[in-house]
Amino acid sequence: MKTKSLTYEQQQKRLSQIFVLPGFFLITLIMVGVAIYSFDLSFRNIELLSGSDSSNYVGFATYRTVLSNTETLTVIKNSLIWVFTGTFFVVFLGVLTGYLVSDSKNTISRLSRAFMLVPWVMPGVVVAGLWKWMYNTQNGLINELFMKIGIFEKGFPFLGTPETALYAVSAVIIWRLFPMFALITAASIQSIDTSLYEAGRVDGINGFQEFFYIIIPHIKYQVMTMGITNLIWIMNNLVFVNVMTKGGPLYYSEIIPVYMYKLGFQYGKLSQAAVVTVLNLFLLSIFCVIYFIIYRRNQKVD
Amino acid sequence: MNKNKSNKMLMLIIKDAAAIGILLIVLIPLVWLISAGFKTQSDIQQIPIKIFPSTVTLKPFYDVWLDKTGSGTMWLRYFFNTVKIASLTTLIVISFGTMIGYGLARYKLKGSGIILNILLIAQLFTGPALLIPVYVVIAKIGLYDTHTGLILVLLVFQVPFASWLSYSNFQNLPKELEQAAFLDGCSPLGAFLRITLPLSRISISTVGLMSLLLTWSEYPFSVALLENQRNLTISIGLARFITAFNVYWNQMAAASIIIGLPVLLILIFTQRYFVQGMMAGAIK
Helix, strand or coil: CCCCCCCHHHHHHHHHHHHHHHHHHHHHHHHHHHHHHHHHHHCCECCCCCCEEEEEEECCCHHHHHHCCCHHHHHHHHHHHHHHHHHHHHHHHHHHHHHHCCCCCCHHHHHHHHCHHHHHCCHHHHHHHHHHHHHCCCCCCCHHHHHHCCCCCCCCCCHHHHCHHHHHHHHHHHHHHHHHHHHHHHHHCCCCCCCHHHHHHCCCCCHHHHHHHHHHHHHHHHHHHHHHHHHHHHHCHHHHHHHHHHCCCCCCCHHHHHHHHHHHCCCCEEHHHHHHHHHHHHHHHHHHHHHHHHHHHHHHHH | CCCHHHHHHHHHHHHHHHHHHHHHHHHHHHHHHHCCCCHHHHHHHHHCCCCCCCCCHHHHHHHHHHHHCCCHHHHHHHHHHHHHHHHHHHHHHHHHHHHHHHHHHHHHCCCHHHHHHHHHHHCCHHHHHHHHHHHHHHHHHHCCHHHHHHHHHHHHHHHHHHHHHHHHHHCCCHHHHHHHHHHHHCHHHHHHHHHHHCCCCHHHHHHHHHHHHHHHHCHHHHHHHCCCCCHCCCCCCCHHHHHCCCCHHEEEEHHHHHHHHHHHHHHHHHHHHHHHHHHHHHCC
């Protein structure tokens, strides 16, 4: 009876609180707890396999161990190449092809758009396995193709060669992400008011001017937010390198998530892995801030 | 005028060529994979390569999924493990996501803005960034190598995006219907259950299918948190298969086809909403 005396607003408020707060706090608690815990781990020196399982605090000693390891520097260099090559090509190819298939009346464009999400929704492991086979020297499709057009005489081990391994895996993540980027870009271009094009035509602008003065300003923020999202996805990707090369040969294709995985689960060096986690979280936060700034500005424009 | 027309023709040709080019880049690897699932072992090893099998066989599917003496028992187990994990995760993610999204959309609580921003940022920290501390925490509370532990972790990472999707959906739903129901003596909870939920069927299923998609293909946490053969998921089973054998590509393809099929079905139903969702997330 008591609730009946409350106004609609008050009842709605109570319901909203009951709906939102428990779930939200639970999730935040776990996430924050886990993040803090990685800091805690990074100031200890826990090594499961060596037997010297000292769980005492050691200050920055583990940080020094990790940062003085040449492997770490290689991994950071690899990750930068991996992230920026990947993001650059996903955005570049995504915008370019998105523009080219944005015609809503063209049947071929429509057919092509219908399949653009397929690489992105395929399970990562399936894509990794498929491409590992595509690159195979004996009976892979890519080597066969190169041999047929006469570039190679025999199969080239893309995944087994230090100079090409990282780029070969990069190509796979680009294949997975750029069609989706193109699809979103195309949808964004289609949402442009056609009167803008007509006005442009009256002013006598050509196709290039149309692209740079009408289309680009309209899709700019969308491309930026999607670009940062893709960058974070690429940065956070474990499955492709782990399944296709395991970071090899040696550690020529090893990137941060793979390094964390290897340190933690193969060597049992949990504290060292936690140090890498903290460094990685720091990098991620920078990109999140950038994402957030663009997102806010985007909202204001709307 | 004539030059203008030939320019237009050229542009049209470039556009068609680009569309066909992308279509081929996307489809050729997949066609190759699908046809490999129906090839015999000698067909797979044959050089030069043929895209389509010379004799169609179902043996790879039998070997992977049904052969009781070989891997068949394992793969079926992986499959049902994944079905179990994915359906439970999806159900809980839908419940939490719908509730949080609805609450935030219907009443501006103190700190609603901050909550939304935190959920937005949390979406970006998914994936293997927190793999190591998550593993240690899960091991500490005794949930290592259990499905419960994996589901718990996946929940934490999926509820933020689910809340956001439902939040934007509920915002587009008019309040007036609920208010009218209230005047007729229905409590806000009753109005939510009887009016709002049925009206949001499509958006709720979109959230559910997205969650299903993510869980079905999940790799980093499954590989870190599960160990025993009996507990593995299809992603891990396939990853192990790929790294262990370099010859049985037809069996890999047969496994991949069954794993990929549900995902493609989901895609057919959600494609439209998905693009809308991505646009809303990125534009608004």
